[in-house]
Every structure is written in structure tokens, then in C-alpha cells.
Amino acid sequence: MKELFYYQDVMMKEFEASILKQAIAEDGRKYIVLDNTAFYPTGGGQPHDTGYLNDVEVVDVEKEDGDIRHYVLSFLPEDTKTVHGKLDWERRFDHMQQHAGQHILTASFVELFNYQTVSFHLGQETVTIDLDTSELTEEELQAVEKRANDIILDNRPIETKWITEEELSKYPLRKAIQVTGEIRLVIIPKFDYNGCGGTHPTTTGGVQAIKILSTEKQKNKTRVHFVCGMRVVHELGWRKKELSEAAKLANAPEKETAGAVQKLLDTQKSLEKKCTQAEKQLLSYEAKELAMENPTVPIITKAFVNRSIQELQQLARAIVKLAPGNTILFVSKDREQVQFVAAKGKDTEQVSMKDVSNAVFSVIDGNGGGNDTFVQGGGKTGLSPNELLSKMVEALNK
Structure with missing residues (x-):
């Protein structure tokens, strides 16, 4: 595991490798197995990478029976022995930012309020964690978001280390580790120690920023929706656009949009009431x-x-x-x-x-x-x- 390119150099965007096998999976999909790869397979809550092997598109990557299968739209020519792999780096780095951001946010909830994360989902637009608490106050959310962004601004190193089960007791792990054999730790010194097989930037500064968007109840848990890195920029972009449009429609400065919209809603309710009264009078006539x-x-x-x-x-x-x-x-x-x-x-x-x-x-x-x-x-x-x-x-x- 530790010899895989995506673990040796998480910032590797392109690589050379030899073809071991081209085959068809049980579900009819074509796949290629290499002697090594920088393509990360789906696992640990992180989605798979995409990209190209030579000029053949890689649309999915999964680990199956010890092999990392690169699912492709078509096979390479039979006489092809080596390939040049190229990752969709924007997709990969986005996943790295979100995954590292999740570590930082989760550790901040634990550090400040001892709220443990019980599940994590990295979606196409937002990321969620489910916390083992039924209540979260706005003050707690603000404190956690500030702490997480302070860790990012510190630009602390994000280290990885392979250890054995016997060595686990040497590290102040955030949660118990279930895996055996080769164990990979992702460490932000003096802040977070966690077993993880995913990919992350080499420093916390690579996450750029974390923004909590919303929360929702999930039975006796609380789900937190957030974004990291460039997703924060994208989120700010569309929200800014919508706010500007709303401000124009409300004929008010952007900072006063909420108050202006509330006045419009109050006016609308008043007009609707008057219209209802007028309709009743007309029906009576x-x-x-x-x-x-x-x-x-x-x-x-x-x-x-x-x-x-x-x-x-x-x-x-x-x-x-x-x-x-x-x-x-x-x-x-x-x-x-x-x-x-x-x-x-x-x-x-x-x-x-x-x-x-x-x-x-x-x-x-x-x-x-x-x-x-x-x-x-x-x-x-x-x-x-x-x-x-x-x-x-x-x-x-x-």
C-alpha cells in the first residue's frame, strides 16, 4: 500500500506505469490494472479520481481483490506495454481540500466541545459530517469555524506515517482504529491524529478556508453541511450574484436586502388581505x-x-x-x-x-x-x- 504513487507523492499529477492487465468486469465494464498508479480508488469517504491513461479516459477507479481497477471507456491497443497517466487535477485537489477540511473541522468539534463525528460524506457540492449531539448552538458553530480556519492559517504540516498495531498506543488518536496490518496515520501536529487512507494537501494552508453552511437534525444526531477550499469561492460567487439580483429587485443596498425584502413581504400580505376582502365584496354584489x-x-x-x-x-x-x-x-x-x-x-x-x-x-x-x-x-x-x-x-x- 505505502508504495502506491498516490501515497508516495500526494501532489503527483502525472506518472508512467506498466500495464499488468486489460479485462472486462463482471458488470461488463472495461478496466486496466497497472503495476502502480496515482489514481485514488473510491474509499474512506473520498470519491475516486478520473483522468486519462494515454488518450483513454478513466471514468472510475476501484480496488477489487487487491487490484486497483481503472475503468475505461475503451481498451488501449493490445501491444501497449506502458502508459502515461494524467489525473483530472482539479477534481483530485478538490477532494483533497474537502477531506483535509473534514479532519480539521471534526477535530475542532472534539477539541472545543467533545462532539464526536460518527459519519462523513464528501458530495459533489457540499460535505457533511454527522455529530453525536442533538443540539448545536450558533455560538458553538462560530467558535468551531474560527478554530478550524485558525488551524488553516497556521499552515501546519499535514504528515502521514505508516505504523503497526503495536505502535498505536504512542499516538493520541482522535478515535479508535478498526483496521489491522499496515496502518496509515494522518497527523496535524499538536492538533489531530487520525487513521485515514485518503489524500490530503501537504499543509493545512492547502485547504484555503472552511465555511459552515447549515445544520439539520438527524434523529438524535446533528448533520453539519460545509465547504472547503475553492468550493468556498464558488459558494460565495453564486450567493453574491443572487444577493445582488435580490438587492436590485428590492431597490436597496445589498447590506439592507433582508430588511427591504421583509417590507415587500409585509406589503404583499397587506395587499393580499385587501384583495381577498375586495373579492368577497364583488362576490356579494x-x-x-x-x-x-x-x-x-x-x-x-x-x-x-x-x-x-x-x-x-x-x-x-x-x-x-x-x-x-x-x-x-x-x-x-x-x-x-x-x-x-x-x-x-x-x-x-x-x-x-x-x-x-x-x-x-x-x-x-x-x-x-x-x-x-x-x-x-x-x-x-x-x-x-x-x-x-x-x-x-x-x-x-x-
């Missing part, structure tokens, strides 16, 4: 107009376009209060969608409104509900609103 339109006709029918079921319900209820001797039949259509309401006043002797809804359901693909005095529903039909109203009137007169 409309109900009076419909009730007085034909005062001697016991059945009030109306076809609408693009009226919501809530509006039909409110309008029908308002009319039966004004004209308790009337029956109300409303239909509204929007393209192929149709909605209806049927209601009768307390002084009418009409049939149950359920008879009306059953007649409607027989010609629309939909559903609804109600009782003897009030029903509503919706669905699809090729009939026009007036044709559907006719069927509702027929149901009343049976």
Missing part, C-alpha cells in the same frame, strides 16, 4: 345581481369560464342565503376541465342535489362530493357548459 335577475324563476343557472370551484361555492352559498327558495346550478370550464356546483335553498322542494351530481358524473371523468342540499365536483367532458347545465336541469325535473 354578483350574488345579489344573479338572485335579482329573474326573481320569479326557481332555478338559477349560469355557465362561467375559468372560475375556481371555491368561487362557485361561495357564490352559490351567498345566493341561497339571499333567495332560500331557489336552486343554483353553476358550471365553469377551462379547456377540457369542467367544475360544477349545485345547491338548493332551505325553502325549496327540489330533489336531492346528489341526483344532480350523479347525472353530471355520468358524463364527466371526475369526482366530487356533498349532501342533499349542496354538491360540487369536477372532471373532463366534451360537452359545452350550457349542454352540461341542461343535463343538470333534466336531473332536477325527473
Whole structure:
């Protein structure tokens, strides 16, 4: 293990190696095995490297049965004996920054508050650690973030050392090590001692910066989302862009955006309240107009376009209060969608409104509900609103 290129020189971007095997895996993927490699295989929470072997793209790297398999899109020519490997260095160094940053942040939580990390995930956009605590205060987060960035600014060396099980007791390990045989320690002197098989920059300064983004509860644990290195720059970039756009829309300086947005939201709520009150008044006027339109006709029918079921319900209820001797039949259509309401006043002797809804359901693909005095529903039909109203009137007169 210790002879692998990615352990001998973590900063190695390109290398030469001999081909040992080109084969097809059980799942049908092509892979190449070399006598040595700088490509890091997936493991220890760190994703695999990608890059090229000569001009063949490496899309995945895994350790299988002692071999490091470089999964490729196509094989190299059969007579190829040696290859020039080239890593996607931006991807690799990003993983190194995130992984080292995780060590530093985890050790800071332990040092300041004795909160242990129980799991770690290095994602494409953010990194997470799950802490063995159900509560984290904003003051604790700020203190840990400051401590972690102080360690980075100190530019301390990040050392690696291979030891045996017998030598473990010589080091103040942050957590117990489960592996046996060759054991690799990653050490930030006088701060963190941890068993790890991943790759990291050679100094803490290589991490550049750590920024905690958010936290969330995970049962009795707390998940911390954060970014390191260039991801901090990228995070700042898109957040700055969004803040600038929001400030322009709010017509306020960036530092005052939150207050300006809150004022806009308060104004919106006030306007929405006024609009609701105005809509109720309009519905009340409309109900009076419909009730007085034909005062001697016991059945009030109306076809609408693009009226919501809530509006039909409110309008029908308002009319039966004004004209308790009337029956109300409303239909509204929007393209192929149709909605209806049927209601009768307390002084009418009409049939149950359920008879009306059953007649409607027989010609629309939909559903609804109600009782003897009030029903509503919706669905699809090729009939026009007036044709559907006719069927509702027929149901009343049976």
C-alpha cells in the first residue's frame, strides 16, 4: 500500500506505469490494472479520481481483490506495454481540500466541545459530517469555524506515517482504529491524529478556508453541511450574484436586502388581505345581481369560464342565503376541465342535489362530493357548459 504513487507523492499529477492487465468486469465494464498508479480508488469517504491513461479516459477507479481497477471507456491497443497517466487535477485537489477540511473541522468539534463525528460524506457540492449531539448552538458553530480556519492559517504540516498495531498506543488518536496490518496515520501536529487512507494537501494552508453552511437534525444526531477550499469561492460567487439580483429587485443596498425584502413581504400580505376582502365584496354584489335577475324563476343557472370551484361555492352559498327558495346550478370550464356546483335553498322542494351530481358524473371523468342540499365536483367532458347545465336541469325535473 505505502508504495502506491498516490501515497508516495500526494501532489503527483502525472506518472508512467506498466500495464499488468486489460479485462472486462463482471458488470461488463472495461478496466486496466497497472503495476502502480496515482489514481485514488473510491474509499474512506473520498470519491475516486478520473483522468486519462494515454488518450483513454478513466471514468472510475476501484480496488477489487487487491487490484486497483481503472475503468475505461475503451481498451488501449493490445501491444501497449506502458502508459502515461494524467489525473483530472482539479477534481483530485478538490477532494483533497474537502477531506483535509473534514479532519480539521471534526477535530475542532472534539477539541472545543467533545462532539464526536460518527459519519462523513464528501458530495459533489457540499460535505457533511454527522455529530453525536442533538443540539448545536450558533455560538458553538462560530467558535468551531474560527478554530478550524485558525488551524488553516497556521499552515501546519499535514504528515502521514505508516505504523503497526503495536505502535498505536504512542499516538493520541482522535478515535479508535478498526483496521489491522499496515496502518496509515494522518497527523496535524499538536492538533489531530487520525487513521485515514485518503489524500490530503501537504499543509493545512492547502485547504484555503472552511465555511459552515447549515445544520439539520438527524434523529438524535446533528448533520453539519460545509465547504472547503475553492468550493468556498464558488459558494460565495453564486450567493453574491443572487444577493445582488435580490438587492436590485428590492431597490436597496445589498447590506439592507433582508430588511427591504421583509417590507415587500409585509406589503404583499397587506395587499393580499385587501384583495381577498375586495373579492368577497364583488362576490356579494354578483350574488345579489344573479338572485335579482329573474326573481320569479326557481332555478338559477349560469355557465362561467375559468372560475375556481371555491368561487362557485361561495357564490352559490351567498345566493341561497339571499333567495332560500331557489336552486343554483353553476358550471365553469377551462379547456377540457369542467367544475360544477349545485345547491338548493332551505325553502325549496327540489330533489336531492346528489341526483344532480350523479347525472353530471355520468358524463364527466371526475369526482366530487356533498349532501342533499349542496354538491360540487369536477372532471373532463366534451360537452359545452350550457349542454352540461341542461343535463343538470333534466336531473332536477325527473
